[in-house]
Amino acid sequence: MKYNIIIIGDVMNDNKLPIHVGIIMDGNGRWAQKRGFSRSVGHKMGAKNLKKLLKHIYKRNIKIVSIYAFSTENFKRDKNEVEYLMDLSIKFFTNELKTFMKENIKVLFSGRKDNLRVDVINAMNELEENTKNNNNGILNICFNYGGRLEIIDAIKKIASKINNNDITFDDITEDLVSENMYQTLPPLDFVIRTSGELRTSNFMIWESSYAEYYFPNTLFPDFDTKEFDKAIEEFQKRNRRFGGITNEDKSV
Numbered sequence: 069m070k071y072n073i074i075i076i077g078d079v080m081n082d083n084k085l086p087i088h089v090g091i092i093m094d095g096n097g098r099w100a101q102k103r104g105f106s107r108s109v110g111h112k113m114g115a116k117n118l119k120k121l122l123k124h125i126y127k128r129n130i131k132i133v134s135i136y137a138f139s140t141e142n143f144k145r146d147k148n149e150v151e152y153l154m155d156l157s158i159k160f161f162t163n164e165l166k167t168f169m170k171e172n173i174k175v176l177f178s179g180r181k182d183n184l185r186v187d188v189i190n191a192m193n194e195l196e197e198n199t200k201n202n203n204n205g206i207l208n209i210c211f212n213y214g215g216r217l218e219i220i221d222a223i224k225k226i227a228s229k230i231n232n233n234d235i236t237f238d239d240i241t242e243d244l245v246s247e248n249m250y251q252t253l254p255p256l257d258f259v260i261r262t263s264g265e266l267r268t269s270n271f272m273i274w275e276s277s278y279a280e281y282y283f284p285n286t287l288f289p290d291f292d293t294k295e296f297d298k299a300i301e302e303f304q305k306r307n308r309r310f311g312g313i314t315n316e317d318k319s320v
Contacts, residue, residue: 095263095287
């Protein structure tokens with residue numbers, strides 16, 4: 069399918085870099101608790117680490133990053149922790165605007181906004197609006213996001229189009245479904261979940277169907293640029309067949 073996001077520059081090189089990387093930023097609370105701090109301290113350190121990590125990722129010529137910032141299930145957490153995360157997110161969205169403009173990074177948001185605070189929504193909208201013409205890379209922030217809900221919302225969009233006679237049942241294809249997800253981005257090539265947990269927790273289910281996965285034991289505040297480079301080295305060792313076989317397989 070043709071994606072409606074234009075990116076300037078090469079998105080692939082001879083070193084088999086992924087085009088689209090997803091990061092499930094897990095372990096902030098545990099990082100803090102291990103050190104005798106409140107979970108909020110861990111979230112603050114995670115945000116600090118994210119700034120450094122993103123800068124490094126784009127310098128490595130990886131063009132699209134999707135981060136799992138806040139899931140729909142995270143609302144089940146303690147009210148004070150949720151409120152702190154909302155405040156921290158506003159601060160990040162506001163303070164990092166200058167950086168995203170300087171680095172020419174376009175910011176998108178994936179998820180539902182219907183139960184978010186108005187000030188959070190305003191900060192999200194402002195960041196999207198101000199960076200919409202940037203074209204050196206993309207940051208897709210999955211916020212109040214759930215993979216199953218995204219698929220449900222896509223089904224509703226498609227059903228509405230059928231009901232309005234814009235399309236027919238025969239028009240439903242994988243491309244059509246992809247076009248009705250929250251964002252029209254290339255599929256994920258590589259998904260990293262920090263902290264050692266071996267699950268994806270409802271993160272971009274449709275987009276990651278052929279992604280390579282990597283589960284380091286490192287908690288996210290400690291997942292620095294060196295750890296990321298180790299992850300990329302692992303990705304470059306993988307033999308991605310997409311259900312077929314490669315020349316390497318044929319020689320066996």
